[in-house]
Amino acid sequence: MNSCWKQLWSALALAALPIAAPAGDPIRALANDHIVVGESPDPATTALYTPSIVALPGGRLVASHTQTNRIEKHGQTFILTSDDGGRTWTRRATSPTNQGRLFVAGDSVYYLATRFYIRPGSNPQGEPLCIQRSRDRGETWSEPSNLDARTWHQTAANFWRTRGHVYLVVERLTVDNIRSWYVGALAPVLMRARETDDLTRPEAWTRATELTFQDLIPGYRENRLELEFFGVPFFPQSFPRGTPIGRGQTFPPLGWLETNVVQILDPDHVWYDPQGRTFHLLARAHTGMTNYAALAKVTENPDGTMTTSLEKVPSGKTVLFLPMPGGHMRFHVVYDAATRLYWMVGSQSTDSMTQMERLPKDRYGRGDNERHRMVLHFSRNLVDWCFAGLVATGATAKESRHYAGMDIDGEDLVILSRSGDARASSAHDGNLITLHRVRQFRQLVY
Secondary structure, eight states, X not given: OOHHHHHHHHHHHHHHSXXXXXXXXXXXXXXXXXXXXXXXXXXXXXXXXXXXXXXOTTSOEEEXXXXXXXXXXXXXXEEEXXXXXXXXXXXXXXXXXXXXXXXXXXXXXXXXXXXXOOOTTOOTTSEEEEEEEESSTTSSOOOOEEEEEEEEEOOSOOOEEETTEEEEEEXXXXXXXXXXXXGGGEEEXXXXXXXXSOTTSGGGEEEOOOOXXXXXXXXXXXTOOOOOSSOOSSSOOBTTBOEEEETTEEEOOOEEEEEEEEOOOOTTSTTOOTTSOEEEEEEEEESSSSSEEEEEEEEEOTTSOEEEEOEEOTTSOEEOEEEOTTTTSOOEEEEETTTTEEEEEEEOOSOTTSOGGGSOTTOOSSTTOOOSEXXXXXXXXXXXXXXXXXXXXXXXXXXXXXXXXXXXXXXXXXXEEEEOOTXXXXXXXXXXXXXXXXXXXXXXXX
């Protein structure tokens, strides 16, 4: 081959190579610009939690979040509406509740939460269950009605509507034998109600049977966990108290929390139920490892009762831990019928394997607790997730963008984030609630 042909061949070969992004050019955030929906009056003592958002037909947005004084241990929830895409907000109600979520059923918007009641020496996260109703698109709200006097835990997780019913998960604290963070004693309970009923009445709801995490794992209470080959638990477990792991941190016993509910609608899926009576529960998995979620399922029986169990794979093995990007932190899943995809907003971890004493000083908690990178994924099957983009990121590890609620608003995703800026007390105790809009989100599919 003469030199001219060699030069031409080299030029053609170079032209066929993919064009790389300029060195140092990062992925650009989809929605770093945001609107402040809530702001702490005093970041040193008062934090904002549990953002929830629903998009109603006609363009109205309804949002809620909790404001908690961490020193005096009391708080309240604010419910707001916006009719201009989230640019401005009107406060509609103040509620003596905590850890709530908004959902839509029939012609009403509901707010399901726990009452903000502090028992002496108690952790204020798990309290009696109550509900409020709005029949005028979020403008006025009923007083909280009690649904269950036992102790509950939840976050602003998703809800599912099918066959004229609404489904959602709330976690019941079944026992009080964990002297640490009590996620091992939580039972995610799927609740079902007919949309046309008055859901402020306790009798409107049917609850599934309960599975508690600590009852699923052999050797859990004896600290002889019969788990091997995938690094769980990451740190030693010492039930019923947490294990000191350095830098003033402890590792609580394993558990699950903050559960979403979905159905599998693809007839080709291994777990598809042609009767449409199976629901899958996806929960945050507290293992010390990143990118694991926890999985359970609920089956509706012919008599209307619901049974909670664990899923199986074709080999007959049981599935409890499911690989999922960000499954170690709070995530939120919505299903989009137009793309037939599940969309998930959650947290991205980048340095979970860093030794505890070498973590940045402004990092909150352990290595698996990074909270300032909020990312979006989509999936056909709840197992294989495609990265859709970085939604937003804080300037430092303390400036969180996490624990988001999400809904579909026409062609966009509206995401309400528990956030913080440089004034925040920590990445966990943020001082802002911020709205992020991912425009034309379906164009992210590839």
